[in-house]
Amino acid sequence: MASPATSVRRKVLMQGNEAIVEGAIAAGMRFFAGYPITPSTEIAELASERLPAVGGRFIQMEDEIASMAAVVGASLAGRKAMTATSGPGFSLKQENLGYAIATEVPCVVVDVQRQGPSTGVATAPAQGDVMQARYGAHGDYASIALCPASVEEAYRVAVRAFNLAERFRMPVILLADEIIGHLRESVTLPDPSELTIVNRARPTLPPGEHKAYRPGPDGVPVIPDFGMGYRIHVTGLTHGEDGFPSTNPKVVEAAVRRLTSKVMNHLDEIYEAEEDGVADAEVVVFAYGGTARAARRAVREARAKGLKVGLYRPVTIWPFHDERVHAAVAGRRAVVVPELNLGQMAREVARAARGTTHVIPVNKVAGEPLTPGEILTAIEEVF
Amino acid sequence: MAIAGKVPVRRYLRTAKMPHIWCPGCGHGIALQALLRAIHRVGLPQDRTVIVSGIGCSSRAAGYVDFDTLHTTHGRALAFATGIKLANPELHVIVISGDGDAAAIGGNHLIHAARRNIGITCICFNNTIYGMTSGQYSPLTPTDAYATTAPYGNIDTPFDLCELVRAAGASYVARETSYHARQLERLIAKGLENDGFSFIEALVQCPTYFGRKNKLGDPFNMMKLMHERTVPASKAASMAPEELAGKIVVGELWHRPRPEYTKLYDGVIGKAGGHE
Numbered sequence: 001m002a003s004p005a006t007s008v009r010r011k012v013l014m015q016g017n018e019a020i021v022e023g024a025i026a027a028g029m030r031f032f033a034g035y036p037i038t039p040s041t042e043i044a045e046l047a048s049e050r051l052p053a054v055g056g057r058f059i060q061m062e063d064e065i066a067s068m069a070a071v072v073g074a075s076l077a078g079r080k081a082m083t084a085t086s087g088p089g090f091s092l093k094q095e096n097l098g099y100a101i102a103t104e105v106p107c108v109v110v111d112v113q114r115q116g117p118s119t120g121v122a123t124a125p126a127q128g129d130v131m132q133a134r135y136g137a138h139g140d141y142a143s144i145a146l147c148p149a150s151v152e153e154a155y156r157v158a159v160r161a162f163n164l165a166e167r168f169r170m171p172v173i174l175l176a177d178e179i180i181g182h183l184r185e186s187v188t189l190p191d192p193s194e195l196t197i198v199n200r201a202r203p204t205l206p207p208g209e210h211k212a213y214r215p216g217p218d219g220v221p222v223i224p225d226f227g228m229g230y231r232i233h234v235t236g237l238t239h240g241e242d243g244f245p246s247t248n249p250k251v252v253e254a255a256v257r258r259l260t261s262k263v264m265n266h267l268d269e270i271y272e273a274e275e276d277g278v279a280d281a282e283v284v285v286f287a288y289g290g291t292a293r294a295a296r297r298a299v300r301e302a303r304a305k306g307l308k309v310g311l312y313r314p315v316t317i318w319p320f321h322d323e324r325v326h327a328a329v330a331g332r333r334a335v336v337v338p339e340l341n342l343g344q345m346a347r348e349v350a351r352a353a354r355g356t357t358h359v360i361p362v363n364k365v366a367g368e369p370l371t372p373g374e375i376l377t378a379i380e381e382v383f
Numbered sequence: 384m385a386i387a388g389k390v391p392v393r394r395y396l397r398t399a400k401m402p403h404i405w406c407p408g409c410g411h412g413i414a415l416q417a418l419l420r421a422i423h424r425v426g427l428p429q430d431r432t433v434i435v436s437g438i439g440c441s442s443r444a445a446g447y448v449d450f451d452t453l454h455t456t457h458g459r460a461l462a463f464a465t466g467i468k469l470a471n472p473e474l475h476v477i478v479i480s481g482d483g484d485a486a487a488i489g490g491n492h493l494i495h496a497a498r499r500n501i502g503i504t505c506i507c508f509n510n511t512i513y514g515m516t517s518g519q520y521s522p523l524t525p526t527d528a529y530a531t532t533a534p535y536g537n538i539d540t541p542f543d544l545c546e547l548v549r550a551a552g553a554s555y556v557a558r559e560t561s562y563h564a565r566q567l568e569r570l571i572a573k574g575l576e577n578d579g580f581s582f583i584e585a586l587v588q589c590p591t592y593f594g595r596k597n598k599l600g601d602p603f604n605m606m607k608l609m610h611e612r613t614v615p616a617s618k619a620a621s622m623a624p625e626e627l628a629g630k631i632v633v634g635e636l637w638h639r640p641r642p643e644y645t646k647l648y649d650g651v652i653g654k655a656g657g658h659e
Contacts, residue, residue: 030470031466031469031470033466049655052648052655052657053656053657055652055657056657057469059465059466059648061462061465061495062462062491062495063491065459065462066459066462066465066491066492066495067462069455069462069465069466069492070463070465070466070469071466072463072466073435073453073462073463073466073467073470074466074470075466076466076467077433077467077470077471077474078470078471079470095459096455096456096459099456226433226451226453226467226471227430227431227433227451227473227474228430230451231429231430231449231450232451233397233446233452234452234454235445235453235454236454236455236456244400244446
């Protein structure tokens with residue numbers, strides 16, 4: 001098990017799920033509510049051990065729905081809160097995930113994806129929850145979802161997930177997969193003093209003058225914590241700036257649109273992608289999460305053979321950055337999109353490419369990872 | 384216990400949010416007033432008290448009371464409340480729920496909140512029907528009663544919700560009707576003072592749907608009918624089961640203090656060597 005974060009950089013052997021907990025605690029997580037599910041269980045186990053040691057609180061709830069609810073409650077009480085699950089549990093969490101979106105409650109939801117649909121193959125890797133992370137709850141909203149491709153990145157992405165949640169007052173999905181969750185590798189953890197930690201804004205106006213759901217210039221409201229004396233009302237009914245329900249079409253239209261605009265107006269701030277050799281590439285491989293590891297190897301082998309191939313690896317998969325992706329793929333001979341589903345992200349890439357290149361999906365839903373060889377074969381078929 | 388004099392209930396209401404959505408003759412207002420009077424009587428600080436509700440007619444109460452209030456998803460109020468209480472045990476957390484909310488979709492959360500004995504007081508406004516969706520049977524609708532989804536009479540057996548919650552581990556359980564408003568207030572106050580999970584079932588009339596479907600007359604007649612069926616718990620203790628058939632046992636049904644959940648978790652923090 002990892003020891004608590006100390007004041008120096010240190011190199012440790014760590015599992016992806018453990019790195020998520022350590023990153024979350026470094027970001028200020030002090031509450032975790034969860035329910036056991038493979039392959040995310042180690043996150044709950046480590047949180048139960050580590051949180052009380054830093055004065056935080058852990059609870060194993062009666063089900064996935066309740067753990068999502070408890071996280072929202074804890075966040076409204078002022079704690080940075082997280083839950084973790086896998087596909088079947090992620091489906092159950094959608095109800096209160098949608099509630100957190102509508103009520104603008106910061107929190108982090110980890111989904112360590114496994115093969116589905118339904119119970120699927122519990123211990124097998126997959127990337128089938130990409131669209132659920134975007135559209136899982138009913139109604140219209142924008143999502144933020146981050147996909148780590150290494151254990152070290154899992155730590156960093158956990159910190160960033162909390163920062164984005166606090167900044168934009170919304171749930172942020174840490175969309176890991178079984179490959180990263182269960183991978184053990186040597187990582188260098190940052191000195192906590194090197195980390196940027198974002199805390200939600202608290203009101204500066206006194207109770208009576210402050211409107212809990214009035215958006216600031218950035219479109220994000222400043223909502224007081226429970227117990228601060230503001231006597232706020234929080235409801236999943238569509239509400240106006242005072243937080244109380246409204247059916248006024250103008251109020252409803254503005255409230256719903258803002259849930260998208262507060263994210264999309266800050267796309268460049270939220271978006272993160274790695275580009276490796278894309279500038280002069282004839283073929284771009286677009287890969288994310290655990291699959292990006294195999295893609296990186298395939299790209300390296302292709303280059304060793306003299307093929308001009310680059311890797312485009314989004315860490316932020318939602319919101320999708322149409323222009324960045326368009327610039328990276330437009331006019332190439334092809335863009336190869338390997339993923340452990342039947343083409344959920346490939347369709348987004350094709351949409352962003354706007355017909356300027358061939359999109360070649362490489363898909364696998366067998367409950368095992370794509371190999372570098374399988375991706376390399378797809379690359380070579382283009383040349 | 385003596386009833387305090389005039390209670391300034393309006394202090395606890397968001398009068399600007401009136402009128403409320405409840406129908407004329409609905410019992411929810413009586414139950415809500417009993418809760419507010421109990422809060423006043425116990426002296427809960429208004430800025431440190433959070434009221435959480437789910438979905439349904441009863442749950443709209445959260446919007447009308449002047450505290451930090453959380454109107455959540457259907458059935459989940461207790462799960463949200465658990466997060467609030469554990470995250471900040473210094474807050475006083477009260478849940479207002481209905482019979483569909485607490486006993487059907489939220490039944491799992493109810494028994495587990497009781498099992499943990501977490502410091503939350505839950506008031507169930509039980510009108511034995513889904514009012515918000517206009518009259519479907521709930522897990523507390525009596526057998527043979529009519530509802531829009533029981534046009535031939537209800538074949539389900541209702542829960543004894545107090546018995547369920549007591550068995551699940553609550554440290555305080557009580558039941559009263561809207562006819563006995565002051566007694567209800569007293570029982571809620573005692574629940575608020577209990578350090579653990581307290582459950583109070585407030586039986587209330589729904590003249591619009593339950594009363595109309597079952598030809599029970601006007602709201603006052605419905606209250607009288609409830610009154611006629613009630614038996615105080617003290618008297619029920621010496622009555623035979625056949626005498627109790629069809630009766631509603633009211634009063635304090637259970638009070639057995641045991642360690643409260645967030646205080647037990649303080650012990651976990653101590654064992655882990657943690658501090659804020």
